[in-house]
Amino acid sequence: VLLALAVVLQISLGGLVVTMGVPIALASAHQANGALVLVLLVALLHAARPSRPAGSAPPDMTTVMADRSRRSTVSGMAGNVAPASDAAGEGASSLEPPGGVLVWLVIFIELLTFAAGLLSFAVSRNGEPAVFAAGRGALNQPLALANTIVLLTGGWTMANGLASLRRCSVEASGRWMMGAIACGGLFLALKSVEYADKLRHGLDLHHDTFFTFYWLLTGFHVLHVLAAVAILGALLRGVRAGRYTSRDLLDVESGAAFWHLCDLIWLLLYPTVYLLA
C-alpha cells in the first residue's frame, strides 16, 4: 500500500515537473522520494534479517542449511551446490533480482524521479538557452570529470568487495569496501569544494533557473551518496564482525545495489547538466 501510494505520488509530481518545469514540484518529488527511500531502507533492514523469538538461541548451521536447501529447491535450484546468493545462479530463474525486490523497487523509483528532473531540466533549457549556456560555462568541468572517475572507482571497489565476500575472503572484502567508502568521502569532499566555489561567486539556488536545477539535482544526488556511504559503513562493520557469509549476502547485495545507484544517477546527471547544458 505504501509503495502504491508513493508511486502514484511520484508519477503525479513527476508529470507536473515534466509538463510545467516547476522546480518546487521537483523538490517535492525528491522530498517524497527521500521519505519513501528512508521507510523502505528501514523495512529492508528488518526484512533482510531472519526473525526469531526474543531470547531464543540462534539456529544451528544444520537448520539454516536445511532451510536454505528447501527454499532453493522450491525456486528450482539445488541449494547445496551454489552459494545461495550467487548472482549468476538463483536470480535468473526466479523473479528475485540480486539484492532483492525491495531495493530494486527503490532503484526504479529513484531513477524515475531523477528522470523527471532531468527532463524538466531539458525542457527549461530549451526555454532559456542563453541562461543555461552561461550556467554551464560557470561549472568546473575538470572537477566534475574527477568526481565521475572517483564514483566509478567506488563502484569498481564495491563490486570487487562483493566478489571477495562470495569467495569467503572476508579480509579482502573489508579492504575493498573501505576503498568504496573512501571514494564516497572523496566525492563528497570534491563536491564541497565545488559548492563552496559556487557560493563564493553568488551562484546560489536562486541565482537563475540553471542554478536552481543545478543545486536541486546535484544536491539530492549528494544526499544519496551520503546515505550510501552510511549504509556501506554499517555493512563493513557487519562484514568485519563475520555477520555475512558467502551464503548470506542479501544485505550486502542490497547495500551494494544502492551504492551503484549513485553511480547510475551521476552517469545520467553528468552529461545532462555539465556537458550538454
Add this chain to the structure above:
Amino acid sequence: VKPLPTISLAPTATWVALVLLTLVSYSLGDAPLGRGVPTPILAGALVKASLVGFMFMELRAAHVVWKVAFMVLLLTLGIALCLLRLAPG
C-alpha cells in the same frame, strides 16, 4: 591450495570501459560539433549506465523482466533527452 585472486576480472574490465567512455564524453563536451554532439554523448551515457546496471548491479543475472524494465527506462529517458536537446530552442 592456490590462493584466490582478489581482483575480479569482469568489474575491472567494466571499470576500464567506463573510464574510457567518460574521457571520450568529456572531450566531446567541448567539441564544436554543433547540435549533433548530444547524440554521441547521451549514447555514451546510456552505454555507461547499462554497464553499471548489468555488470556492477548484476542485472545480467536477474530475470528478463528486470532487464527489460531497466533498459526501457534508460532508453526512454535517453531518447527523450536527445529529442529535447535537438529540438529548436
